[in-house]
Amino acid sequence: xIEPFSDEYFMKKAFSEALQAFEKGxxxxxxxxxxxxxxxxxxxxxxxxxxDVTAHAEMQAITAAANLLGGKYLGDxxxxxxxxxxxxxxxxxxxxxxxxxxxxxxxxxxxxxxFAPKALHPKTELIGGVLETECxxxxxxxxxxxx
Amino acid sequence: xIEPFSDEYFMKKAFSEALQAFEKGxxxxxxxxxxxxxxxxxxxxxxxxxxDVTAHAEMQAITAAANLLGGKYLGDxxxxxxxxxxxxxxxxxxxxxxxxxxxxxxxxxxxxxxFAPKALHPKTELIGGVLETECxxxxxxxxxxxx
Numbered sequence: 001x002i003e004p005f006s007d008e009y010f011m012k013k014a015f016s017e018a019l020q021a022f023e024k025g026x027x028x029x030x031x032x033x034x035x036x037x038x039x040x041x042x043x044x045x046x047x048x049x050x051x052d053v054t055a056h057a058e059m060q061a062i063t064a065a066a067n068l069l070g071g072k073y074l075g076d077x078x079x080x081x082x083x084x085x086x087x088x089x090x091x092x093x094x095x096x097x098x099x100x101x102x103x104x105x106x107x108x109x110x111x112x113x114x115f116a117p118k119a120l121h122p123k124t125e126l127i128g129g130v131l132e133t134e135c136x137x138x139x140x141x142x143x144x145x146x147x
Numbered sequence: 148x149i150e151p152f153s154d155e156y157f158m159k160k161a162f163s164e165a166l167q168a169f170e171k172g173x174x175x176x177x178x179x180x181x182x183x184x185x186x187x188x189x190x191x192x193x194x195x196x197x198x199d200v201t202a203h204a205e206m207q208a209i210t211a212a213a214n215l216l217g218g219k220y221l222g223d224x225x226x227x228x229x230x231x232x233x234x235x236x237x238x239x240x241x242x243x244x245x246x247x248x249x250x251x252x253x254x255x256x257x258x259x260x261x262f263a264p265k266a267l268h269p270k271t272e273l274i275g276g277v278l279e280t281e282c283x284x285x286x287x288x289x290x291x292x293x294x
Contacts, residue, residue, distance in 0.1 A: 053209065072194065
């Protein structure tokens with residue numbers, strides 16, 4: 001059983017978003033933003049649907065969370081995302097001074113840890129590998145179907 | 148005199164966008180996207196106006212250009228921007244496989260060449276320092292006024 005309001009609990013919510021992306025034929029990545037134990041933004045990758053490379057789950061989640069909060073900094077927020085952010089998303093999370101970032105699967109090919117290791121704000125707490133197997137298997141299934 | 152349709156010519160157009168940002172109290176960065184010698188997108192930084200860290204000039208220009216072209220890749224396009232892109236924007240320009248990028252002033256503090264040197268697509272042509280003095284002085288004037 002997953003404990004309520006744990007990192008696993010919120011990653012499950014991000015995973016639900018990733019499943020919605022999968023069903024639309026989008027690379028299955030989902031994200032949620034949490035503040036004070038509540039989800040304030042949900043998003044999934046929509047690059048194909050919107051014909052827009054900037055429509056990654058994290059980017060939409062950052063914009064939505066800032067809209068809701070009425071300010072552009074997310075220092076008191078945690079972003080949960082099913083895949084390690086890319087350089088673009090890490091850069092955005094850095095500008096937003098995001099308090100904590102939790103990701104599921106690693107992305108050795110396009111992940112920020114390889115391409116932009118210092119893009120995050122120095123105070124950001126980073127946790128990787130939460131529900132890694134599920135998040136990773138969903139990605140693998142998506143690309144297997146497309147080969 | 149600036150030759151029509153040269154890099155300097157289009158950078159002047161990006162500079163006009165940067166001036167619009169300046170007048171709104173935004174960090175003065177402007178961008179245009181050019182395809183077949185025509186400007187297909189114009190944008191300037193709107194992070195304060197929109198309360199959104201993702202609203203950099205380049206990000207908006209990429210989205211607008213892709214909307215106009217009906218496809219998310221900008222391989223046949225040149226993006227002109229008055230300031231060296233940050234890691235976020237370089238990541239987005241990389242995903243879009245942008246054909247050519249021309250920037251004005253360097254950004255040693257937040258520029259992608261320091262934070263995400265491999266974020267661009269390997270085939271992207273990169274030119275820096277076009278109208279560097281004007282672009283750089285506009286930034287300096289903005290921050291001087293705020294001190």
